[in-house]
Amino acid sequence: MIQKPKGTKDILPSDSYKWAYVEEKAKEILENYGFKEIRVPVFENTELFERGVGDTTDVVQKEMYTFLDKGNRSITLRPEGTAGAVRAYIENGMASLPSPIKMWYMMPMYRYENVQKGRYREFRQIGAEIIGTASYKADVELICMADQIIKKFNIPGVTLNINSIGCPVCRKKYQEALKAFIGSNIEKYCDTCKTRFEKNPMRILDCKEKKCKELNQGAPVILDYLCEECSTHFENVKKALEKLGINYVVDSGIVRGLDYYTKTVFEFVSETEGYTVLAGGRYDGLVEELGGQKTEAIGFAMGEDRLIDIFEKYNETNDVKMRVPDLYIASIGKLAEEYAQDLALKLRKNGIYVEADICERSMKASLKYADKTGSKFLIVIGEDEVNNKNAKIKNMATGEEKEVELNIDEIISKLK
Numbered sequence: 001m002i003q004k005p006k007g008t009k010d011i012l013p014s015d016s017y018k019w020a021y022v023e024e025k026a027k028e029i030l031e032n033y034g035f036k037e038i039r040v041p042v043f044e045n046t047e048l049f050e051r052g053v054g055d056t057t058d059v060v061q062k063e064m065y066t067f068l069d070k071g072n073r074s075i076t077l078r079p080e081g082t083a084g085a086v087r088a089y090i091e092n093g094m095a096s097l098p099s100p101i102k103m104w105y106m107m108p109m110y111r112y113e114n115v116q117k118g119r120y121r122e123f124r125q126i127g128a129e130i131i132g133t134a135s136y137k138a139d140v141e142l143i144c145m146a147d148q149i150i151k152k153f154n155i156p157g158v159t160l161n162i163n164s165i166g167c168p169v170c171r172k173k174y175q176e177a178l179k180a181f182i183g184s185n186i187e188k189y190c191d192t193c194k195t196r197f198e199k200n201p202m203r204i205l206d207c208k209e210k211k212c213k214e215l216n217q218g219a220p221v222i223l224d225y226l227c228e229e230c231s232t233h234f235e236n237v238k239k240a241l242e243k244l245g246i247n248y249v250v251d252s253g254i255v256r257g258l259d260y261y262t263k264t265v266f267e268f269v270s271e272t273e274g275y276t277v278l279a280g281g282r283y284d285g286l287v288e289e290l291g292g293q294k295t296e297a298i299g300f301a302m303g304e305d306r307l308i309d310i311f312e313k314y315n316e317t318n319d320v321k322m323r324v325p326d327l328y329i330a331s332i333g334k335l336a337e338e339y340a341q342d343l344a345l346k347l348r349k350n351g352i353y354v355e356a357d358i359c360e361r362s363m364k365a366s367l368k369y370a371d372k373t374g375s376k377f378l379i380v381i382g383e384d385e386v387n388n389k390n391a392k393i394k395n396m397a398t399g400e401e402k403e404v405e406l407n408i409d410e411i412i413s414k415l416k
């Protein structure tokens with residue numbers, strides 16, 4: 001038997017309604033904040049991610065699905081959504097539209113990761129990007145929205161951690177301090193860290209190797225090196241969050257795994273699961289890096305697979321249920337079968353979920369199937385019922401039976 005590739009999953013009909021629920025609720029919130037959907041290609045030119053995400057990141061160096069297409073172009077399956085959204089913003093001249101641009105997406109992403117709990121090779125993100133504002137108010141609004149989305153799904157034990165990782169101005173001094181700290185031990189770090197030392201020492205703080213993590217203990221933190229502008233920005237964000245009653249913890253250890261971040265970065269971490277459910281931050285240099293005008297921006301992405309895993313744990317008894325048929329119509333004989341088909345069609349056109357036999361089953365098997373599908377009501381139609389335009393409708397939960405005229409309005413009123 002051919003099996004699915006490692007790190008992918010099938011979302012089966014018995015589960016997909018939960019995904020639909022999460023997506024629908026998230027979408028309502030995103031749209032109430034003025035975000036509009038963007039859809040970008042599953043694959044992009046590899047250079048987009050090398051330049052956008054950064055060629056010294058784990059994502060680019062170790063995790064991308066990159067291949068040459070038949071025209072010898074280097075193509076990469078998108079490992080994240082921000083670079084593609086920004087490329088689309090530039091390429092489609094969206095800078096001339098009223099600013100800021102607010103966009104959301106729900107898209108699968110691809111990373112060749114070590115597969116473990118909450119870490120897949122194909123995973124879905126629900127993301128939001130605000131392009132065209134440098135104000136701390138955008139950070140606050142976006143974090144509020146993320147908080148509202150997380151709270152919507154009744155997930156306990158989620159902490160909001162925030163940090164500022166400054167801008168190229170403050171980073172210069174910080175990187176010197178960091179290099180001085182790491183430099184004395186650089187021989188003890190992993191080979192990847194060694195290659196990052198000169199070009200991007202901050203990436204060393206993001207290394208997942210145990211020995212590197214230990215060596216990083218006590219490293220200088222960027223918060224101590226913020227320039228005045230970045231420091232004021234961060235203070236404003238914190239004050240505004242406090243005023244709005246959004247609890248947060250400043251975690252000076254957050255550096256994020258993608259190179260485009262500047263100033264505010266944040267992660268909503270599930271303490272019970274030990275992973276991040278939603279993460280993001282400001283990326284004031286990315287639009288320019290990818291060939292646009294200098295345009296400040298901020299965004300986040302939520303790991304939908306992770307959210308669903310936790311959602312299932314804590315929402316077993318709530319009202320999110322798979323839809324079951326309102327009515328099953330069973331029929332005996334050719335005349336009744338045709339009548340049942342026509343009736344089912346008309347009821348469906350009126351918004352009723354109706355099942356009728358399409359397997360040429362016996363009456364006994366039909367009734368068994370109606371029961372198994374959890375149909376709420378049952379009507380059995382034979383020749384007499386067709387001729388009299390009258391049948392019995394059975395409430396499957398109570399067993400109660402009532403007479404019903406076989407016309408659409410009558411049936412609908414009985415179903416209600």
Ligand code: HAM
Pocket residue numbers: 079080081082111113118119120121122123124125127128129257258276277278279280281283298299300301302303304305306
């Ligand atoms: P990220 O931190 O790489 O950021 O991913 C965001 C979220 O996607 C993570 O917090 C996690 O919930 C989920 N995620 C990441 N990798 C996996 C995986 N292998 N399996 C399952 N879930 C995963 C970004 O992708 C940025 N583009 C977010 C952003 C948008 N920043 C600004 N705008």
